[in-house]
Amino acid sequence: ILLLIRNPKDVATSFYHFSNVLPTLPSYDTWDDFFVAFMTKKMAWGSYFEYLSSWNKYADDENVMTITYEELKENPVLGVKNIAAFFGISLTEKELQLVVERSSFQSMKKNSQKTHGAFGNILFRKGGVRDWKNLFSEDQNEKMDKAFEEYIAGTKLGTKLKYGVYCKA
Numbered sequence: 001i002l003l004l005i006r007n008p009k010d011v012a013t014s015f016y017h018f019s020n021v022l023p024t025l026p027s028y029d030t031w032d033d034f035f036v037a038f039m040t041k042k043m044a045w046g047s048y049f050e051y052l053s054s055w056n057k058y059a060d061d062e063n064v065m066t067i068t069y070e071e072l073k074e075n076p077v078l079g080v081k082n083i084a085a086f087f088g089i090s091l092t093e094k095e096l097q098l099v100v101e102r103s104s105f106q107s108m109k110k111n112s113q114k115t116h117g118a119f120g121n122i123l124f125r126k127g128g129v130r131d132w133k134n135l136f137s138e139d140q141n142e143k144m145d146k147a148f149e150e151y152i153a154g155t156k157l158g159t160k161l162k163y164g165v166y167c168k169a
Contacts, residue, residue, distance in 0.1 A: 002083060003055060005157060006069040009132035009144055011048050012038045014125070016135070019044075021122050031135045039143060049151035052158070059156035066160060070129050076100045 006014075016034045019025045025044055028034035041047040058064045065086040072079040080099050084091050091099065101107060105127030112120025136144070152158030 001058070001061075001064045002086070003058075003064055003066045004069060004072075005052060005055075005066060005161060007129065007132070007161060008048050008052075008148060009136060009141075010069075010129060012144070013132040013135055015043070017125055018122065035136075035140050039147065049147055052152050052161075053155065056152070056155040056157050066157060068161060073105075073127075073129055076104065 012035065015038070016028065016031060019034065020027045026037075028037065037043060038048075041050070045051075055066075059066060065083065067079060067083065077096065077100055080091075080096060080103070084096075084099075105124065108115070109120075109124035109127065112124045114120075116123055148158070148162075153162060
């Protein structure tokens, strides 16, 4: 199992934009309204913190590899190498470069109409990291940090997020 996790602040930001363009999900008049719903577990798929917390029991399983979205963005070549090694797949340098190229956000967004049809434009917005800084107030940032500490900071997945991406400015 490949478990891809992401900074909860960017998950909230991404889900806010996603919710407001997908008619089957509740939309929110303001970011503040969405933030309250996100933090009070009133999301269509539940609490992201509880989701991460539930995966901690599998974090040491040899059949589970955890990687962060931010790791893949920062060093896609290393990420693909590690994923291939985990699955026992041997890649030539040419194959490695092809996978990295085709799995880049830009490439997937460009081909999203072919691969995801009408949902392509909805699923692929920016693909960046730290976009949360454009929405979060100081108070919201503190509330999210408190929830992070409460739910997952001391866990293996929390440690991976915290020292890998969560605390980076």
